[in-house]
Amino acid sequence: MSAAGSDQKGASVKRPSTPLIQVFEPHKAQTPPLIPYIKEFWERRAFALELARFADKAEYLESKLGKAWLVLNPLFLSLVYFLLVTVLRGGANKNTGLSTLAHILIGIFMFYFAQNIISDGAQSITAGGRLILNQAFPRALLPFSSSVRAFGQFWPTIPTYFAVVLIGKAFYPKTVIPLADWNYLWAPLIIAALAITAFGLSLIFAVMNVYFRDTSKLLTYTTRIWLYGSPVLWKPEMLHGWHRLFLYINPLGPTLAATYHVWIDGVRPSNAEFIGMGVWVLMAMAIGTYFFTSRERDFAVRI
Amino acid sequence: MTIGKDVIRLGNSTPSTTLLQAKGYNGNISIPDDLAIRIEDLSITYKINVDTKKTLKNAVMRASKGEKVRMRTVEAVKKVSLDIPHGSVVGIVGANGAGKSTLMRSIAGIMPPTTGRIIVNGKISTLLALGVGFNPALSGRDNIILGGLAAGLSRDEIESKTDEIAAFADLPDGFIDMPVRTYSSGMYGRVAFAVSVSMTPDILLLDEALSAGDAAFKEKSFLRMRELVEEARTIVIVSHALATISDLCDTAIWMHKGKLLAHGEPGAIVEEYLKFLDVGTLPSNLEDM
Numbered sequence: 001m002s003a004a005g006s007d008q009k010g011a012s013v014k015r016p017s018t019p020l021i022q023v024f025e026p027h028k029a030q031t032p033p034l035i036p037y038i039k040e041f042w043e044r045r046a047f048a049l050e051l052a053r054f055a056d057k058a059e060y061l062e063s064k065l066g067k068a069w070l071v072l073n074p075l076f077l078s079l080v081y082f083l084l085v086t087v088l089r090g091g092a093n094k095n096t097g098l099s100t101l102a103h104i105l106i107g108i109f110m111f112y113f114a115q116n117i118i119s120d121g122a123q124s125i126t127a128g129g130r131l132i133l134n135q136a137f138p139r140a141l142l143p144f145s146s147s148v149r150a151f152g153q154f155w156p157t158i159p160t161y162f163a164v165v166l167i168g169k170a171f172y173p174k175t176v177i178p179l180a181d182w183n184y185l186w187a188p189l190i191i192a193a194l195a196i197t198a199f200g201l202s203l204i205f206a207v208m209n210v211y212f213r214d215t216s217k218l219l220t221y222t223t224r225i226w227l228y229g230s231p232v233l234w235k236p237e238m239l240h241g242w243h244r245l246f247l248y249i250n251p252l253g254p255t256l257a258a259t260y261h262v263w264i265d266g267v268r269p270s271n272a273e274f275i276g277m278g279v280w281v282l283m284a285m286a287i288g289t290y291f292f293t294s295r296e297r298d299f300a301v302r303i
Numbered sequence: 304m305t306i307g308k309d310v311i312r313l314g315n316s317t318p319s320t321t322l323l324q325a326k327g328y329n330g331n332i333s334i335p336d337d338l339a340i341r342i343e344d345l346s347i348t349y350k351i352n353v354d355t356k357k358t359l360k361n362a363v364m365r366a367s368k369g370e371k372v373r374m375r376t377v378e379a380v381k382k383v384s385l386d387i388p389h390g391s392v393v394g395i396v397g398a399n400g401a402g403k404s405t406l407m408r409s410i411a412g413i414m415p416p417t418t419g420r421i422i423v424n425g426k427i428s429t430l431l432a433l434g435v436g437f438n439p440a441l442s443g444r445d446n447i448i449l450g451g452l453a454a455g456l457s458r459d460e461i462e463s464k465t466d467e468i469a470a471f472a473d474l475p476d477g478f479i480d481m482p483v484r485t486y487s488s489g490m491y492g493r494v495a496f497a498v499s500v501s502m503t504p505d506i507l508l509l510d511e512a513l514s515a516g517d518a519a520f521k522e523k524s525f526l527r528m529r530e531l532v533e534e535a536r537t538i539v540i541v542s543h544a545l546a547t548i549s550d551l552c553d554t555a556i557w558m559h560k561g562k563l564l565a566h567g568e569p570g571a572i573v574e575e576y577l578k579f580l581d582v583g584t585l586p587s588n589l590e591d592m
Contacts, residue, residue: 020424020425020426020505021323021324021334021422021423021424022412022422022423022427023332023420023421023422023423024409024412024415024416024420024421024422024423025415025416025420025421026415026416026417026418026419027415032415044455046452046457046458047452047453047455050448050449050452050458051436051449051452051453054438054441054445054448054449055438057441057445058438058440058441059440061440061441061482130432130434130435130436131435131436131453132413133408133413133431133432134413134429134431134432134435135411135413135429135435135436135453135454135455136411136412136413136427136429137453137455208359211352211357212357212358212359212362213357213358214358214359214360215359218359297349297414297415298349300408300413300414301349301351301377301414302351302352
């Protein structure tokens with residue numbers, strides 16, 4: 001057997017050129033040390049990005065048209081909801097019909113983006129069982145990869161929205177919907193807030209799905225009810241007095257209300273909406289990260 | 304063969320006095336620079352839910368009846384202490400449930416210790432299962448990239464090795480760009496094995512991975528393992544193929560029900576282990592372990 005520096009076979013012992021020392025110890029308070037965790041998460045981000053890209057490639061490898069359904073599905077759903085809403089209101093108004101359609105359209109696109117992050121993220125750990133059992137990496141990379149994939153599916157809906165509004169405006173030129181407005185500069189912030197909140201929630205549901213395998217099924221129904229409770233099919237201004245509280249206890253409420261104000265009203269989101277978005281981003285990330293990292297150790301034995 | 308409960312240093316090398324420093328949770332930790340792996344008093348315990356259907360519906364039903372969740376505590380590894388110097392080729396033998404795979408996963412950082420500590424000096428590559436991260440709908444080339452990224456390589460690193468990996472896997476012409484679902488199981492195993500051994504880790508952890516492919520590829524895999532051994536990298540192998548342990552390893556350990564039962568020259572360990580498998584009871588000198 002080897003003496004330090006050389007082995008019995010005569011070859012010189014290969015030691016790391018620069019010492020790379022890793023220490024594995026019991027997790028304090030059940031959570032791994034956060035700073036090294038975030039550092040490793042950042043170093044391995046290419047894996048999550050490629051995993052998202054390859055998952056998309058695998059799904060639509062033999063059906064280029066299949067990818068179009070990612071836009072067509074929420075588009076048709078928006079049209080169905082538009083018909084339902086206008087029927088319930090007793091018919092469409094020439095001046096407000098297009099803005100109602102535009103509101104439902106951007107609302108559905110945004111809500112679907114959040115829903116995809118949450119539902120795909122919820123299944124990411126159970127679906128990535130072999131990776132969990134055989135490779136060491138921050139497990140949060142798997143729900144993050146689902147979020148990246150959801151973004152890839154979301155962004156084509158933005159030009160679709162503008163195309164629908166442009167065509168609509170050709171028929172109803174008097175409808176006031178902003179197409180080029182400075183307030184659109186708030187849109188990336190709102191989309192980022194929605195994505196981060198949804199990612200934080202996906203961390204919670206991903207853990208729940210490890211313990212209770214029907215969580216993802218339950219999410220299908222929950223998100224449908226969540227959609228009806230969000231300002232997608234109705235305007236945020238329809239809530240008055242203490243009812244406005246419903247807007248803020250909904251994690252996606254302030255973001256979707258801000259979406260309405262920027263995209264349909266062409267105004268800056270209210271301060272309350274900014275605060276609501278900020279609070280939900282912080283709460284979803286703090287609770288999601290703690291819950292996820294404190295249970296990460298269990299994944300390898302419960303998958 | 305040596306039996307002992309204290310820290311075991313594998314091999315005959317003289318311990319180095321040069322210490323490398325690292326940060327642990329409770330301050331600085333040091334490890335002699337000749338060690339690749341130091342395992343200190345490692346125990347791994349976990350609880351598993353014994354209910355067959357782990358659903359929210361069942362949990363609510365159980366709670367409404369006032370029933371508790373039935374959990375079982377598994378002590379997979381019990382107080383193992385071990386020093387593995389750089390350049391060692393260590394074989395681990397033991398029956399099913401001995402804790403071999405859990406020990407490997409903890410060295411790889413997949414399962415954190417319940418108590419104790421593992422210090423690893425070097426880049427680790429694992430081959431604990433074949434085709435980890437592979438997607439059957441994607442081509443061999445895409446899967447090589449995905450497998451390499453999953454193993455911790457950068458995209459540039461793995462792309463520069465793709466052709467070399469494809470050549471090692473002996474794929475028929477054009478198959479590298481075909482979906483992996485069209486591969487035979489042997490071809491699939493060969494690509495997966497080729498991805499893992501194409502890396503140049505300081506420490507390679509192998510769990511029953513030498514069984515990929517046909518007899519010719521097994522021979523090729525074995526030769527590649529020999530190359531890695533000749534390069535004097537640290538390798539830890541778990542295998543039920545005892546001939547592999549005897550041929551490749553310079554030290555072996557025997558694990559039984561989570562405990563490190565014995566360590567020493569592979570031939571002697573394998574012999575003792577085979578006797579145990581024949582008789583079904585531990586040798587009298589090991590019964591109190």
